[in-house]
Amino acid sequence: MIVRSIKKQIDKALYKGKVVIIYGARRTGKTTLVKAILKEQEQSGKKNYYINCELLDAKRSLETTNEKLLKNYLGNNDIVVLDEAQNIENIGLVLKIMVDTYPQIQIIATGSSSFDLAGKISEPLTGRNRAFILYPFSVLEIQNNAGFHETSAQLSRALIYGMYPSVYSLPDQEAKLELMEIASSYLYKDILTFEQIKNSKVLVELLALLALQVGNEVSYTEIAQKLGVSNHTVKKYIDLLEKCFVVFSLRSFSRNLRNEINKSQKIYFYDLGIRNAIIQNFNKLSLRTDLGALWENFCIIERLKYNQDREIFANKYFWRMYSGPEIDYIEERDGQLACYEFKYSSGARVKRPTLFLEKYKPKSFTAVNSDNWFEFML
Structure with missing residues (x-):
């Protein structure tokens, strides 16, 4: 597997109390990248949770502003990936609640389109996120x-x-x-x-x-x-x-x-x-x-x-x-x-x-x- 250069920057951004957001076109390898990150985190003793936000169950569970319901869904994990997060309604507000209420949980959100995800997170997540773009191979x-x-x-x-x-x-x-x-x-x-x-x-x-x-x-x-x-x-x-x-x-x-x-x-x-x-x-x-x-x-x-x-x-x-x-x-x-x-x-x-x-x-x-x-x- 070709190691993505951006991974080292993402690794440095983890556990700094901010949501890590990975943008990129579909099929550029975002899912492969985040799963590689989760695997490394697991090997270092971290508990992780991968969520495909295109699935109906994930949408239903995450489309809430109730912090206790969100915590129950996230569980006692150290790092959680929300893949294709633009599918979650009010995703910016949801991410804000997560990072403000449970800063010990590292959230990584990916999005294949910046117009929906960025538009919904720009105001709620001001100062609370680090964004990266995953290009095709270089x-x-x-x-x-x-x-x-x-x-x-x-x-x-x-x-x-x-x-x-x-x-x-x-x-x-x-x-x-x-x-x-x-x-x-x-x-x-x-x-x-x-x-x-x-x-x-x-x-x-x-x-x-x-x-x-x-x-x-x-x-x-x-x-x-x-x-x-x-x-x-x-x-x-x-x-x-x-x-x-x-x-x-x-x-x-x-x-x-x-x-x-x-x-x-x-x-x-x-x-x-x-x-x-x-x-x-x-x-x-x-x-x-x-x-x-x-x-x-x-x-x-x-x-x-x-x-x-x-x-x-x-x-x-x-x-x-x-x-x-x-x-x-x-x-x-x-x-x-x-x-x-x-x-x-x-x-x-x-x-x-x-x-x-x-x-x-x-x-x-x-x-x-x-x-x-x-x-x-x-």
Whole structure:
């Protein structure tokens, strides 16, 4: 089993009098992770209890604000996992009662959608929780398990089939089938359930449009016209897709330099296997016309995983001028800028954005390619 890098951070957060919350898309391994944590805790002498909150019995028992009833259900356990906790009505208030009344019990709550769980816990649990995001596998996790040479050899496959745990080790045809299943049945489950969205066709078509625009700026107006819906609906659906960890956005960097693009954003996918399943394109890299977009998306999502693993907090942007010059990715940390351009081929020409470099004086400008990727991601 590949050890998840985030586990060491979660272990440090245990028994500090706070609820530990693990967010992440469905099928990214949250249940496997929490069960591994419980097993280790049991081996150290702790009593544990795993609760699947999708089961009706669990919902009935936990949907109460009666502290004695909650304690009876939790029992005399040291650590309790509430898996898929967003299914519990008033989950924020329930967790608040648990942590305030029984601080000796370590509660871990997982959620496959942040829009419902986070929305219900943000106010009740202010200052009472530590939140983590579980991504699909990272190249760092693969390297720690299989070594650098295996990780490097699998790089091109990751651009096609992604890094979902249930997909990573499968043969190509089985990987395709698994990704198609995830994309068709699991991907939108929380949105359709909790937001009661009836027009799933629009959601599917929106995802297809976003998948084809990876690496390009997104126009709500253009998408709305193509889908025959309002700008408001497009914004709402994209927001929900972000909160379900299907896509994420990158906003434009602008500090009033003349002709800079501002108030714009790009949309990327948390997993490229899902992105390719949506457009049903699993062609080899040598046959693809979207290799540049795949590489850009891959580099950025792996950088997000890298930063989380090292607990690096940075503002993230892209930059472009109306006249053409652009930078794929910018990180701002402690007032300093680091700029990156993504080109899959090490022989590809990289244009240095002279005006940006002269105006903002970033500490670095680096081209990340298939030869030096490890310096950016490991």
